[in-house]
Amino acid sequence: xxxxxxxxxxxxxxxxxxxxxxxxxxxxxxxxxxxxxxxxxxxxxxxxxxxxxxxxxxxxxxxxxxxxxxxxxxxxxxxxxxxxxxxxxxx
Amino acid sequence: xxxxxxxxxxxxxxxxxxxxxxxxxxxxxxxxxxxxxxxxxxxxxxxxxxxxxxxxxxxxxxxxxxxxxxxxxxxxxxxxxxxxxxxxxxxxxxxxxxxxxxxxxxxxxxxxxxxxxxxxxxxxxxxxxxxxxxxxxxxxxxxxxxxxxxxxxxxxxxxxxxxxxxxxxxxxxxxxxxxxxxxxxxxxxxxxxxxxxxx
Numbered sequence: 001x002x003x004x005x006x007x008x009x010x011x012x013x014x015x016x017x018x019x020x021x022x023x024x025x026x027x028x029x030x031x032x033x034x035x036x037x038x039x040x041x042x043x044x045x046x047x048x049x050x051x052x053x054x055x056x057x058x059x060x061x062x063x064x065x066x067x068x069x070x071x072x073x074x075x076x077x078x079x080x081x082x083x084x085x086x087x088x089x090x091x
Numbered sequence: 092x093x094x095x096x097x098x099x100x101x102x103x104x105x106x107x108x109x110x111x112x113x114x115x116x117x118x119x120x121x122x123x124x125x126x127x128x129x130x131x132x133x134x135x136x137x138x139x140x141x142x143x144x145x146x147x148x149x150x151x152x153x154x155x156x157x158x159x160x161x162x163x164x165x166x167x168x169x170x171x172x173x174x175x176x177x178x179x180x181x182x183x184x185x186x187x188x189x190x191x192x193x194x195x196x197x198x199x200x201x202x203x204x205x206x207x208x209x210x211x212x213x214x215x216x217x218x219x220x221x222x223x224x225x226x227x228x229x230x231x232x233x234x235x236x237x238x239x240x241x242x243x244x245x246x247x248x249x250x251x252x253x254x255x256x257x258x259x260x261x262x263x264x265x266x267x268x269x270x271x272x273x274x275x276x277x278x279x280x281x282x283x284x285x286x287x288x289x290x
Contacts, residue, residue, distance in 0.1 A: 017276075018272070020272070020275075021268065021271060021272035021275055022268065022272075025253075025268075027268070052279055053275065053276070053279050056275070056278050056279040056282045057247060057275060057278070059224065059228060059282060060228065060247055060248065062221055062224050062225055062228065063225055063228050063229070063248065064225055065125070065129060066125070066128060066129040066132045066133070066141075067125045067128070067129075068124045068125050068127075068128035068142075068145060069138075069142070072128075072142050072145070073120075073121075073124050076120065076124070076145065076146055076149060077117055077120050077121070077124075079146075080113075080116045080117065080120055080149060080150075080153060081113045081114075081116060081117055082113075083116075083150075083153055084111045084112065084113040084115075084116045084153070085111075085113050087111040088110070088111045088112075088113070
C-alpha cells in the first residue's frame, strides 16, 4: 500500500475497502455505516479509491446492448413452439 | 395477451408454461431472448457460442419447467441456466482464467489499493473513445474469474437483486456479495487507464 492514512492504521483502510460494496449497495447497518463514514471523511486516499471504484461501475453504462440475431430468434421460437405443441398433445 | 402486457414472473404465466402453452413459451422467449443472448455473448465473447447457449438455456428451461420451485424469479432462473451453460462451454474450451481463492484476496486488495490521484486519462464521453472503452470493459469482464463473472454481469448489467442471484445459483447471499465485491475491485484495477495512474 503506498498511502499512509494519518488517522487510522493500514488495516483500517483495508477493512474499509472490504466494506465499500456494502456501503455502495446501502447494505451496511447504521453502526457500521457511521464507522465507515467517519473513516472515509478523514481519509483522503480512501476517498480517492472510492471515487475510482464507483466510477469504474459508472463506466458500464457505455457497454453496448446486444440483440439476438433475427434469424436465430425466429428459428428458436419456432422450435420452442413446436416442442410445446408436441408436449401438450402427449399430456 | 400482448407481449407488452404479459408478466412473465407471475404465477398465472408460470401455470401456462407448466401446461406447455405454446404461446406462453413464445412470449417467454421474446421477452428474454435479447437479454439472455447478451448475457451469453458477454460471458463467452463468441457469437456462435452465444447462440448455442441461448438455445441450450431455453430448451433446458422447457424441460425443467415443472421443477422450477419459484425461489427466484423465472427470468433469474433462466439467466442462471444460461450462465452455467456459458461457463460450461468456456470450461470445455479450457479457459485459462484462474479462480480467485480466499487466500489470494488480501494480497489482491493490498495491490489494488496502491494508487495516486484520481485523474481521468481519457474522456469516456468522447465518442471517439467509446469504442476503445467498450472493448476495454468487455475484456475486463471477460477476464473475471469463473464464479465471479456471471454474478457481476447479472448484478451490474441485468440489475438482478443479490438475493435473487443467490437463490438462482443456490449460494448464500453473503457469498454472492463477496464475489461481487472482488469482481468490482478487479474491474476497477483493469480500468486503470481511465484513472490516469497505475492502480
